[in-house]
Amino acid sequence: MRPAPSVTPPRVAVLADDLTSAGDGAAPFRRTGHPARVLLSGSPIGGPGGGPGGGGVLAVDLGSRLLDETAAAERAREAARDLAGAELLLKTVDSTLRGHVAAEVRAAREGSGRPAVVVAPAFPAEGRTTRHGVQYVRGVRVDESEFARDPAHPVRTADLARVLPEAVLVGADRPEELTELLPDGGLFVCSAATDADLDRIVAAVPDHRAVLWVGSPGLAAALARHHALPGDAAGAAGLPPARRPLVAVGSANPATRRQLALLAAEPGAASAVAGGPADLPGAAAAPVRILHTPHERRADPAELTRLLADSVAALAARDPFDGLVLTGGETAEAVLRALGAHGIDLHDEPEPGIARGTLAGPADVPPVPVVIKAGGFGDERTLLRLHALLTGNRG
Incomplete structure (x- = not known):
C-alpha cells in the first residue's frame, strides 16, 4: 500500500480498520467542502482509483479488524508511514472500542x-x-452493552486506562490542559459528552x-468543522434518483436487525437470505x-459475508441495480470487492x-450511488430513510 514517490500527500488522511469507519471518518470533511475518496485496503494510493492529491481527503480502509493483532498493527504502521505527509492524520477507532484499538494506535503513532x-x-450523535x-x-458501559x-468482535473493557495504560486522562472540563502538555x-485520552466538548479539544x-x-465520527466532525473550506458546503445534488436500489444487510447488530425488520415490512418489499435457493x-x-x-x-461470520457479497454480485449481473445501501463495514468491503470497485467517491x-457517494474503480465499474452505514448506527427508521434518500422519495 505504499504510494509512488511522485504522489502528493492528501491534505487529510484517515486510517480506518473497516470500510464504514473510513466512510464515516471522511464524510464530515466532504460536508465541509473537501473532495474525498474512500479506498479499499490493498488498492494503490497513487494508481487508478487512488485518492485525491493535495487539498483532498483520502480515507484508507486498512481491513485490519479481521486480522490478528500483530498483522493489524503492521498494517496500521505501514499506512501511517505512507501518509505521514498529510497535514491532518486521523486514525479512526470504533466508538464502542471494538477491534485492535491499542495495537493499532501505538503502531500508527510509530x-x-x-x-x-x-x-x-466519543460520538455524541449516536x-x-x-x-x-x-x-x-x-448511558451504559460498552462492556455491559x-x-x-x-459475535465477531466482542468488547472486553470500557476503561480506556486499561486499553492504553500509558495515556494521560484529560477531563471534559479541562481541554486546555492539552495546550500545556502536548x-x-x-x-x-480525552473525555467528551457533547460535540461542543470535542470542538474544545480540537481548539486546544x-x-x-x-x-x-x-x-x-464525532472527532472527525469536530476536525472537519475546524478545517472547513470557505464557501457552500459540499452536496450531492448531482446524484440521480435510483429506480432499482438494493439494500444489503450483513451486520448482526440488533439495531440493524430492527431497522431491517421495519424496511422489510414495507408494502411490496422483497427480502431474501443471501445464498438461498434463489436470491430475490x-x-x-x-x-x-x-x-x-x-x-x-450458526455459520462462520466471514462465510456469511462472502455469501452475501457473491449474491449481490450475481444479482448485479442478471438484474442490475442502480443504487446500494450497505450496512456493516465487513459487508460493505466484501460487496465492493465483489463488484470490482476500488472505493467510493x-x-x-x-x-x-x-456516508453517501458513488462506486469508484476501473472503467467497467459504473458509478452507482452507494450509502454505507456501520451496523450499530441509527434508529429504527434509518434504513427506511436511506432507501428513500436513494430513490428521492423523501416525502
Missing part, C-alpha cells in the same frame, strides 16, 4: 513519527460518550500537524429489494456517521 497522540472516541476515561453507549456480545509529546491543540488524532426470485419490480444474512448466526453525509 509509523507517523508524530510526537503526540490525542484520543477522543449516544457514545467518554466520561472519566470510560466509554458509554446511551449489546456490543459486549458482538509540546512535550505523549498519549492523551496548537499544532494539528504534530498530532496523530484518534477517534470516531421475481423481485425485479419490487419497490424495496433486500438481501441479508441469516438472523441466526464521497458526495455527502446524509446523517451523522453515514
Whole structure:
C-alpha cells in the first residue's frame, strides 16, 4: 500500500480498520467542502482509483479488524508511514472500542513519527460518550452493552486506562490542559459528552500537524468543522434518483436487525437470505429489494459475508441495480470487492456517521450511488430513510 514517490500527500488522511469507519471518518470533511475518496485496503494510493492529491481527503480502509493483532498493527504502521505527509492524520477507532484499538494506535503513532497522540472516541450523535476515561453507549458501559456480545468482535473493557495504560486522562472540563502538555509529546485520552466538548479539544491543540488524532465520527466532525473550506458546503445534488436500489444487510447488530425488520415490512418489499435457493426470485419490480444474512448466526461470520457479497454480485449481473445501501463495514468491503470497485467517491453525509457517494474503480465499474452505514448506527427508521434518500422519495 505504499504510494509512488511522485504522489502528493492528501491534505487529510484517515486510517480506518473497516470500510464504514473510513466512510464515516471522511464524510464530515466532504460536508465541509473537501473532495474525498474512500479506498479499499490493498488498492494503490497513487494508481487508478487512488485518492485525491493535495487539498483532498483520502480515507484508507486498512481491513485490519479481521486480522490478528500483530498483522493489524503492521498494517496500521505501514499506512501511517505512507501518509505521514498529510497535514491532518486521523486514525479512526470504533466508538464502542471494538477491534485492535491499542495495537493499532501505538503502531500508527510509530509509523507517523508524530510526537503526540490525542484520543477522543466519543460520538455524541449516536449516544457514545467518554466520561472519566470510560466509554458509554446511551448511558451504559460498552462492556455491559449489546456490543459486549458482538459475535465477531466482542468488547472486553470500557476503561480506556486499561486499553492504553500509558495515556494521560484529560477531563471534559479541562481541554486546555492539552495546550500545556502536548509540546512535550505523549498519549492523551480525552473525555467528551457533547460535540461542543470535542470542538474544545480540537481548539486546544496548537499544532494539528504534530498530532496523530484518534477517534470516531464525532472527532472527525469536530476536525472537519475546524478545517472547513470557505464557501457552500459540499452536496450531492448531482446524484440521480435510483429506480432499482438494493439494500444489503450483513451486520448482526440488533439495531440493524430492527431497522431491517421495519424496511422489510414495507408494502411490496422483497427480502431474501443471501445464498438461498434463489436470491430475490421475481423481485425485479419490487419497490424495496433486500438481501441479508441469516438472523441466526450458526455459520462462520466471514462465510456469511462472502455469501452475501457473491449474491449481490450475481444479482448485479442478471438484474442490475442502480443504487446500494450497505450496512456493516465487513459487508460493505466484501460487496465492493465483489463488484470490482476500488472505493467510493464521497458526495455527502446524509446523517451523522453515514456516508453517501458513488462506486469508484476501473472503467467497467459504473458509478452507482452507494450509502454505507456501520451496523450499530441509527434508529429504527434509518434504513427506511436511506432507501428513500436513494430513490428521492423523501416525502
